[in-house]
Amino acid sequence: MNVTLIGAGNMGRGIGHRLVAGGNSVTLIDSNPEAAETLAVELRGVAKNGATVKTATLENVELGDVVVLAVWYGVNLDLVKKFGNKLAGKTVVDIANPLNSTFDGLATAPDTSSAEEVAGAVPAGTKVVKAFNTTFAGTLVDGQVGGQKLDVFIAGDDEDAKQIVSGLITDGGLVAVDAGPLHRARQLEGLGLLGITLQFKHNLGFTTGWKLTRGN
Numbered sequence: 001m002n003v004t005l006i007g008a009g010n011m012g013r014g015i016g017h018r019l020v021a022g023g024n025s026v027t028l029i030d031s032n033p034e035a036a037e038t039l040a041v042e043l044r045g046v047a048k049n050g051a052t053v054k055t056a057t058l059e060n061v062e063l064g065d066v067v068v069l070a071v072w073y074g075v076n077l078d079l080v081k082k083f084g085n086k087l088a089g090k091t092v093v094d095i096a097n098p099l100n101s102t103f104d105g106l107a108t109a110p111d112t113s114s115a116e117e118v119a120g121a122v123p124a125g126t127k128v129v130k131a132f133n134t135t136f137a138g139t140l141v142d143g144q145v146g147g148q149k150l151d152v153f154i155a156g157d158d159e160d161a162k163q164i165v166s167g168l169i170t171d172g173g174l175v176a177v178d179a180g181p182l183h184r185a186r187q188l189e190g191l192g193l194l195g196i197t198l199q200f201k202h203n204l205g206f207t208t209g210w211k212l213t214r215g216n
């Protein structure tokens with residue numbers, strides 16, 4: 001699978017590691033081309049099973065089947081508007097936690113979510129999947145927390161798109177947990193906020209993960 005990964009920051013690095021570990025090829029874009037190049041070198045060093053890593057710009061990129069928006073809330077909306085019809089038929093992954101300016105609440109209204117706002121801004125035929133917002137960047141680089149595979153909660157209205165994103169997650173050695181339709185992103189973004197809140201309250205250093213477990 002060819003994945004376009006926009007944003008070569010903390011999450012771009014974490015998701016990039018899991019993608020290339022799973023043999024999936026990545027095209028990296030960042031507003032700072034040097035940051036994209038530096039991360040590309042790092043990812044090439046850990047790529048498995050023939051995965052390739054290249055860089056591009058927003059203007060010249062040939063979009064992959066999956067486009068991951070590893071950028072902040074607001075920038076995600078600007079980007080999908082900028083790409084416009086180029087996104088038709090693609091699967092767009094929104095990872096944002098839309099935090100307010102004081103980091104103690106969500107900037108989105110209770111009856112929507114970052115992912116739903118992205119879905120409202122893409123052209124017809126574009127599938128939007130929420131994923132990765134409940135996992136921290138460093139744990140994605142490691143691919144595990146405390147010796148356990150990371151759970152990646154996903155939400156979306158298109159089953160095929162969720163299958164594609166689940167495949168990328170499991171290829172990378174993680175567990176995909178389907179939380180349901182795209183409006184479940186409201187709860188996932190709330191869970192992301194809670195996860196961030198707990199880091200500060202309990203001094204956890206962004207090293208934790210959410211795990212869905214069951215008894216026999």
Ligand SMILES: NC(=O)c1ccc[n+]([C@@H]2O[C@H](COP(=O)([O-])OP(=O)(O)OC[C@H]3O[C@@H](n4cnc5c(N)ncnc54)[C@H](OP(=O)(O)O)[C@@H]3O)[C@@H](O)[C@H]2O)c1
Nearest residue numbers: 007008009010011030031070071072073096097133136137
């Ligand atoms: N960090 C986490 O552990 C974590 C966990 C879950 C979810 N998230 C979510 O993941 C998203 C990214 O977080 P992050 O920690 O990775 O942030 P980050 O380290 O700041 O990375 C964002 C990257 O996107 C680049 N960028 C900004 N505008 C761009 C544009 N128009 N086109 C291309 N690249 C652009 C930034 O470049 P510049 O620095 O040059 O602006 C930066 O390199 C946020 O929505 C956050 O809520 C983060």
